[in-house]
Amino acid sequence: MEVRVAKVYNPYPAGETNVYIINDELVFDSGINLPQSVDMLKKALSDANLDFEGARLVISHPHADHFGSAYLFRNVMAHENACHKLYDAEKRYFELVYAHFGLEGMPEALAEKMRERAEKKYAGLVKPCTCCGRVGEKIEANGDVLDVIHVPGHSYGHIALYHRESGSLFSGDILLDGITPNPVIEPLNEFERMPVLEQYLNTLKKLYGLEVSRVYPGHRGVIENHRKVIEEYVRSFENRSFQVLEIADEKTAFEIATTLFDDIRQLFLIMSETIAQVDFLANRGFLERGDDGRYRVTAERRELEEEWRGIKEEIFRA
Ligand SMILES: [Zn+2]
Known part of the structure; x- marks a missing residue:
């Protein structure tokens, strides 16, 4: 080839x-x-x-x-x-994304401004x-x-x-x-x-x-x-999940994102990454999302350590 x-x-x-x-x-x-x-x-x-x-x-x-x-x-x-x-x-994709950012605590005016800017830039x-x-x-x-x-x-x-x-x-x-x-x-x-x-x-x-x-x-x-790269990725997702769990209590995803990351010029990416993490933690029973969009921590750090041990075993068994 x-x-x-x-x-x-x-x-x-x-x-x-x-x-x-x-x-x-x-x-x-x-x-x-x-x-x-x-x-x-x-x-x-x-x-x-x-x-x-x-x-x-x-x-x-x-x-x-x-x-x-x-x-x-x-x-x-x-x-x-x-x-x-x-x-x-x-086009449709970005409309939905900014709706989700709004649901996850981003002020409406900011979400709207980002949407407009992205539309213009993307065109x-x-x-x-x-x-x-x-x-x-x-x-x-x-x-x-x-x-x-x-x-x-x-x-x-x-x-x-x-x-x-x-x-x-x-x-x-x-x-x-x-x-x-x-x-x-x-x-x-x-x-x-x-x-x-x-x-x-x-x-x-x-x-x-x-x-x-x-x-x-x-x-x-x-x-x-490629296996070394995959191991690094898993480690980086794992580390991030502990950071999110540590600060998530009583915060919206937007508040978690802006607490964790300084560079808010990258707001699209940091919201994406934070939402990925809160969804992951909520799906696995570590967070609960209130109707107000605020997350509550429902499990302890050592339980998340246990969870990741299992995940890694599963991935690296291959
Ligand atoms: Zn890409």
Whole structure:
């Protein structure tokens, strides 16, 4: 299997998006829709003798820095949930997110301001992609067959591609070198949302059991030891859960978030991460959510230690 990588400009903190071209035929992720990013994408395609008409594009997950310019292609595939989000460039998704932020204690005026700002900023970075089709369980690239693996946790519509023979995993953002990706909020409707941290842990268990020699991630460099990265992620989720449990009593998620994190310019991410944690702790009986949106601590630290011992045994048994 031959892999080309193009590092495409991305204004977000994760840095350049890796666009992969597999066997000069299959493109994995397109990058964001900024002029310099699209130029870099075009150059990468022409180096592989491809163009927007002929190339097949697979999207790892529906975040702007991975699919923003997907609308330029004729043949686009992604997870079904991702296709929905590509279709309206995540408009509906963001409406629901800010409704949840409001439910979780963020002042309405702030939630509204964030929503407006995001809408404005986002408009230039993505365009709706209306020709997305659901990806199958396997995908072929010039003779090589890749397994499509559903890897929810950072985004529900997230897939990874796995080439068994060479032990290559195209991971999108589910595994990155040196940073723990955010378990980003995933609303189902105005009131319900997915248990994203539980999903992330299940995904890590699945990936821990795979034989992988090289991970080609969505940002940054190739990962040689994927199990070590997974161990770091589990440790970081675990540590965060103790921090949240310690301060959660009588607070809303918004108050927990702004107590835990200083950099409120990253409010979207810190709300996401905090909501992922309170949902995780509430689902497992460590917190109770009152009708006023305030959480009450209902178990002790040592019980959470016990819980994590079990979780880790489960993941690392693989
Ligand atoms: Zn992402």
